[in-house]
Amino acid sequence: MKYPLISSRLAARLTILPFVVIALTIFVGCVLWSVQLSFTSSKLLPNSDFVGLDQYIRLFNTTRWIVSLKNMLVFGVLFTSGSLVLGFLLAVFIDQKVRAESFFRTVFLYPHALSFVVTGLAWQWFLNPALGLQEMVRVAGWESFTFDWLVNRDFAIYTVVFAAIWQASGLVMALMLAGLRGVDPEIWKATKIDGVPTWRVYLHVIVPILGPVIFTSVILLSLSVVKGYDIVVAMTGGGPGIATEVPAKFVLDHLLQRANIGLAMAGATVMLLTVIAALAPWLYVKHVKKGTNG
Numbered sequence: 422m423k424y425p426l427i428s429s430r431l432a433a434r435l436t437i438l439p440f441v442v443i444a445l446t447i448f449v450g451c452v453l454w455s456v457q458l459s460f461t462s463s464k465l466l467p468n469s470d471f472v473g474l475d476q477y478i479r480l481f482n483t484t485r486w487i488v489s490l491k492n493m494l495v496f497g498v499l500f501t502s503g504s505l506v507l508g509f510l511l512a513v514f515i516d517q518k519v520r521a522e523s524f525f526r527t528v529f530l531y532p533h534a535l536s537f538v539v540t541g542l543a544w545q546w547f548l549n550p551a552l553g554l555q556e557m558v559r560v561a562g563w564e565s566f567t568f569d570w571l572v573n574r575d576f577a578i579y580t581v582v583f584a585a586i587w588q589a590s591g592l593v594m595a596l597m598l599a600g601l602r603g604v605d606p607e608i609w610k611a612t613k614i615d616g617v618p619t620w621r622v623y624l625h626v627i628v629p630i631l632g633p634v635i636f637t638s639v640i641l642l643s644l645s646v647v648k649g650y651d652i653v654v655a656m657t658g659g660g661p662g663i664a665t666e667v668p669a670k671f672v673l674d675h676l677l678q679r680a681n682i683g684l685a686m687a688g689a690t691v692m693l694l695t696v697i698a699a700l701a702p703w704l705y706v707k708h709v710k711k712g713t714n715g
Contacts, residue, residue, distance in 0.1 A: 452693070459690045463682035476687040486688065489666040492578055496585070496667070497646040503586040504642055505635065508593025513623065515594070516601045526598075530591040537588065541655025544584035545571070571657065574664040581656055581665055588652075589645065593638050600634035601627070636702075643699040647692060668692050 459477070462470045480486050511529050515522055532540065547553040548571040558566040570576035604627060612622045628635070650669035657665040668688060676685035 455686045456690050456693075458682055459686035461683050463686070465680040465682070467682055472683070476683045477691075480684060480687045480691070483684075485663050485666055486668070486671055488663050489668045489671045492665060493646060493649065493667055495578055496582055496649060497643065499579070499582045500585045500589070500646060501639060501642045503582065504589045504593050505638060507586060507590040508638070509597050511590065511594040512597035512601055515598055526595075529594050532588045533591040535588060537585070537649075537651035538655045540584055540588040541581075541652040544580070544587075545656045548580055572661055574661050577657055577661060577664045581653055584656060585645075585649070585652055589642060592641070596634050596638050597631065600631040604630055640699065640702075644696065647696050647699065668695075 458467055460471055460473060461468055462472045462475070515525055515529075519525065535543075548568070550556065550567075550569045550572060555566060555568045558568075570580045608626060609622070612626065648669060649667050650673065653659060653665050653667050653670055659666045659670050669692065672685045672688040672692065675681045675688065679685075
């Protein structure tokens with residue numbers, strides 16, 4: 422009875438094998454080619470003129486690249502922590518079995534349905550000193566009110582962080598809510614009998630239980646940080662000046678506008694290594710550690 426099942430599985434795998442091979446060949450081939458170009462002097466067109474680590478040395482001696490790395494660090498820390506905290510609080514709120522729970526779930530999750538481009542454009546309008554919040558408050562009578570973070574070099578990156586948290590916290594909320602709904606009700610009964618404060622239960626009992634959910638959320642948010650391009654371009658275009666420059670924008674600008682393929686590919690390779698570093702803990706827990714425990 423097993424033979425038909427095995428043969429059908431084998432036939433299915435053989436059917437998709439050519440597509441898998443083609444996809445992997447193109448993807449891996451393009452990645453390797455990009456890395457190879459980062460060791461050449463390629464400008465407008467690719468070439469094979471090997472220059473060693475010259476592009477990487479030039480890259481890390483470029484002020485714009487260093488600023489973009491600092492911005493990615495600031496954005497990453499604030500965006501990840503802010504999304505986790507806000508998403509968790511929203512999940513706790515909904516888990517109280519509030520009325521119109523479906524309505525609140527939809528409202529909180531809706532921003533995640535929007536792309537970073539739409540989110541960026543919406544917040545760009547809202548925070549524009551001449552059109553948005555500042556102007557509306559002044560029209561309402563408070564003429565001395567000022568909120569110019571979007572055009573302030575010292576605060577512009579924080580406006581991007583705020584908009585990104587608004588967009589991503591709904592996803593974290595959904596993940597956290599699923600985790601909260603999976604908590605054994607007996608835990609809550611036991612803590613109530615013992616008179617443990619609710620905040621302490623969440624902090625010392627529920628949060629550790631949600632460890633895998635939190636870990637997954639961190640990985641997803643970290644990947645969004647590395648790829649952060651759309652929201653920056655839509656909100657600030659990397660400005661004012663280079664105050665909100667990020668690595669992804671640096672790479673695409675040098676690739677498409679500045680005709681410097683070698684330097685762009687060096688930046689892209691650094692980003693690739695960053696993504697691998699972000700995925701490494703997840704891969705370790707999912708495959709290596711799981712296989713060891715098994």
